[in-house]
Amino acid sequence: MRKARMGRTVWSAVAAGGAAVVFTGVAAVPAGAAEGGVSFTRVAVNGGKPIVIGVKEEVEVPASFRMTTRLKYDFGPTVLPYRGKLETGDRLYSSVITSDCEVVDKANGVCDFKEWLYVDPRSLDLGNEDAGTWKTAARVFLPGDAYDTDDVNLPLQVKRxxxxxxxxxxxxxxxxxxxxxxxxxxxxxxxxxxxxxxxxxxxxxxxxxxxxxxxxxxxxxxxxxxxxxxxxxxxxxxxxxxxxxxxxxxxxxxxxxxxxxxxx
Structure with a gap:
C-alpha cells in the first residue's frame, strides 16, 4: 500500500514584502480537526487541462479559488489533487505556493486566491497505476491544530x-x-x-x-x-x-x- 504523498507546503505572499511561511503536512487527522464554517468555490486547476507528468521535470500547476469564512486561519488555504478518502488518501504535490487574500467582501470574509502547485516526480512515490482520474480537495488550517477540508467536486486528469x-x-x-x-x-x-x-x-x-x-x-x-x-x-x-x-x-x-x- 503506497503511503499518502504529502509534501512541503509553502505559503508565500504575492505582494511585495510578503513573508513566506513553511509548513510540513501530515496525513493523520490532528486532534480538534474541524469541519464547517469554511466554503470553497470557483475552484479551477490547470485551466481545466490534464496534469501531464514526465520522469524528471518538475511540473507547475496553476490554480485559483474563492474561500469564504469568518473564522481565523493560521496558514493560507490550498487546493490539491487527492485519491482515496478525503482525510487520509494520497495527495499529489511536492510543494504549494498560495497568494495572500485578494479581498472580495471583507464583512463576509470572502477572498480570492491564486496558487501554484508543484509536482516533482523525482521526490514523490509516483507509480504508473497513479495515472487517471483524481479528485480535488480544498483545505485551510485553523487555530488549535484544527483544519477544514472539503471535496470541491472537481475531477482532475493526471497523465503520463x-x-x-x-x-x-x-x-x-x-x-x-x-x-x-x-x-x-x-x-x-x-x-x-x-x-x-x-x-x-x-x-x-x-x-x-x-x-x-x-x-x-x-x-x-x-x-x-x-x-x-x-x-x-x-x-x-x-x-x-x-x-x-x-x-x-x-x-x-x-x-x-x-x-x-x-x-x-
Missing part, C-alpha cells in the same frame, strides 16, 4: 507524459518521388523514471505546406513493439512533416517537432 520524434527523408527530394517518414512515440514510466517505447498507438502524420500556418493530417500509422513509426508519402511540394499523438485517459497528447523537406 509522451514524447514523439520524426525524421523525413530524403532531403531534398524530387517532386513526385517517395518520402519515408519515421519516428518513435515513447511514454514516461513512473516506476523506472525512464521513457519507454509505446506500442500499438495510432498517430497522425501531418503536413504543413511551405507558407501555410497550420498542419493537415495526411495519413495514420501505428507504432510497433518499440514505439517506432514508419510510412511513405509522395512529395507534392515543400513543407514540414510531423507526427501527432492525441493521448488517452492515462497518457498525454504530444506532437513531434517539424522536419522540413525541400522539394525541387
Amino acid at each position: 507524459a509522451t514524447r514523439v520524434t520524426v525524421n523525413a527523408s530524403p532531403e531534398p527530394v524530387a517532386a513526385g518521388k517517395t518520402i519515408t517518414v519515421t519516428g518513435q512515440v515513447t511514454r514516461a514510466n513512473w516506476d523506472t523514471h525512464r521513457y519507454q517505447g509505446y506500442a500499438g498507438r495510432t498517430l497522425s502524420l501531418q503536413f504543413k505546406a511551405a507558407g501555410a500556418s497550420s498542419y493537415t493530417t495526411v495519413k495514420k500509422a501505428t507504432s510497433n513493439s518499440t514505439g517506432s513509426l514508419k510510412t511513405t508519402v509522395k512529395a507534392a511540394g515543400p513543407g514540414t512533416w510531423r507526427w501527432t499523438y492525441y493521448g488517452n485517459s492515462t497518457s498525454g497528447a504530444k506532437s513531434s517537432t517539424g522536419d522540413y523537406v525541400a522539394v525541387r
Whole structure:
C-alpha cells in the first residue's frame, strides 16, 4: 500500500514584502480537526487541462479559488489533487505556493486566491497505476491544530507524459518521388523514471505546406513493439512533416517537432 504523498507546503505572499511561511503536512487527522464554517468555490486547476507528468521535470500547476469564512486561519488555504478518502488518501504535490487574500467582501470574509502547485516526480512515490482520474480537495488550517477540508467536486486528469520524434527523408527530394517518414512515440514510466517505447498507438502524420500556418493530417500509422513509426508519402511540394499523438485517459497528447523537406 503506497503511503499518502504529502509534501512541503509553502505559503508565500504575492505582494511585495510578503513573508513566506513553511509548513510540513501530515496525513493523520490532528486532534480538534474541524469541519464547517469554511466554503470553497470557483475552484479551477490547470485551466481545466490534464496534469501531464514526465520522469524528471518538475511540473507547475496553476490554480485559483474563492474561500469564504469568518473564522481565523493560521496558514493560507490550498487546493490539491487527492485519491482515496478525503482525510487520509494520497495527495499529489511536492510543494504549494498560495497568494495572500485578494479581498472580495471583507464583512463576509470572502477572498480570492491564486496558487501554484508543484509536482516533482523525482521526490514523490509516483507509480504508473497513479495515472487517471483524481479528485480535488480544498483545505485551510485553523487555530488549535484544527483544519477544514472539503471535496470541491472537481475531477482532475493526471497523465503520463509522451514524447514523439520524426525524421523525413530524403532531403531534398524530387517532386513526385517517395518520402519515408519515421519516428518513435515513447511514454514516461513512473516506476523506472525512464521513457519507454509505446506500442500499438495510432498517430497522425501531418503536413504543413511551405507558407501555410497550420498542419493537415495526411495519413495514420501505428507504432510497433518499440514505439517506432514508419510510412511513405509522395512529395507534392515543400513543407514540414510531423507526427501527432492525441493521448488517452492515462497518457498525454504530444506532437513531434517539424522536419522540413525541400522539394525541387
